[in-house]
Amino acid sequence: MKTLRACFVTFLVAAGTYAAAPTLSSVLFAGQGSKAENAESAALKGFFGIQPIDAHIHIFKDDPELNALIERLDLRALNICVIDDRDPYGKGLEPQRTDVLKVRQSTRGRAAFCTTFSPYDFEEPGFSARAIRQLNQDFTNGAVAVKIYKVMGMEMKSKAGKWVMADDPAFEPIYQDIAAHNRTLVAHLGEPDSCWQAPNPASPDYDYYKEHLEEYAYAHPDWPSKAAILAARDHLVAVNPKLRVVGAHLGSMETNVDDIAQRLDRYPNFAVDMAARIPYFMLQPRDKVRAFLIKYQDRVLYATDLVVMPQAKTESALAEFRSTYERDWKFFSTSEIVEYMGHTYQGLALPRPVLKKLFHDNAVHWFPGILGRGQENARPANH
Numbered sequence: 001m002k003t004l005r006a007c008f009v010t011f012l013v014a015a016g017t018y019a020a021a022p023t024l025s026s027v028l029f030a031g032q033g034s035k036a037e038n039a040e041s042a043a044l045k046g047f048f049g050i051q052p053i054d055a056h057i058h059i060f061k062d063d064p065e066l067n068a069l070i071e072r073l074d075l076r077a078l079n080i081c082v083i084d085d086r087d088p089y090g091k092g093l094e095p096q097r098t099d100v101l102k103v104r105q106s107t108r109g110r111a112a113f114c115t116t117f118s119p120y121d122f123e124e125p126g127f128s129a130r131a132i133r134q135l136n137q138d139f140t141n142g143a144v145a146v147k148i149y150k151v152m153g154m155e156m157k158s159k160a161g162k163w164v165m166a167d168d169p170a171f172e173p174i175y176q177d178i179a180a181h182n183r184t185l186v187a188h189l190g191e192p193d194s195c196w197q198a199p200n201p202a203s204p205d206y207d208y209y210k211e212h213l214e215e216y217a218y219a220h221p222d223w224p225s226k227a228a229i230l231a232a233r234d235h236l237v238a239v240n241p242k243l244r245v246v247g248a249h250l251g252s253m254e255t256n257v258d259d260i261a262q263r264l265d266r267y268p269n270f271a272v273d274m275a276a277r278i279p280y281f282m283l284q285p286r287d288k289v290r291a292f293l294i295k296y297q298d299r300v301l302y303a304t305d306l307v308v309m310p311q312a313k314t315e316s317a318l319a320e321f322r323s324t325y326e327r328d329w330k331f332f333s334t335s336e337i338v339e340y341m342g343h344t345y346q347g348l349a350l351p352r353p354v355l356k357k358l359f360h361d362n363a364v365h366w367f368p369g370i371l372g373r374g375q376e377n378a379r380p381a382n383h
């Protein structure tokens, strides 16, 4: 589990420090099924009124109570598979794909399928043809996106001992195939800056790297620099102008919105999701972040990185979903105070049309097909 969790690094920290305290409503109403229907907090009501789409989530458990909450929140999500050979559940596409498809069916298409492919055998004959065959089957089966993962640039080496980056020519035919099928690439490449920096207890990721030294670049000075990893990412975006690329986790440019803006200006086929990096918005000057989100209101996707592993407990999953969405909605939609790691931050109070784009429209635009079937059952937006 530990490596798959790396993808969720800030979320896990958040679960301990930022989103941990269950709200009164989540305690009172967790697990009470339909009785909770009229009892969601005002924040959650505001959230579901915008027909939210969480553009980065990992639900691997078909849990009737969670599915009911998703329905009640009028939530849609991109449900993402991740292959990482250091993780028992994430070693291969199965059983993840089967689990994700089960959740899609049970949620009547609300949890859309984001597939992936194994990059590890990239030097074997027929690699890209095999990967393309598998992806095309997944597209036929409704996959709307394909994920690539930070093992490119931070784990994989060629037989000759060279680091393998995301723009390796071996992957290029795959990217072209994704573009040709009008699907989207979700690129989790690199990690937060703190992965390369000396331990700093004030960092949102401090506890994670303390416990996962094997993923802590600072402890492995031979690893590629973050700049090299992002340069490879930028190159892949530049040479595939017809491929939509969504950079997961603010495209690993979490500490300065100016860095994101620079890429968005340069690459019209690039957008970012904010999964597990919302705290980094809080840590930057409020006016600057607010101006960034207003200027780039078509290019940033609301996302959480919430995780529900097959063995997860229903009650804690429900509480996490509720507290995360309540907190995030409060931060983006109001000027109220939210607390994070002992500090308080004022919410961004973004205009309603901007919220609608961040929480709904941008996911529809960047992930064609994410509404899938069943959208006729969705509630009208509460403008």
Ligand SMILES: [Zn+2]
Pocket (backbone or CB within 6 Å): 007, 008, 056, 057, 058, 080, 275, 305
């Ligand atoms: Zn993730």
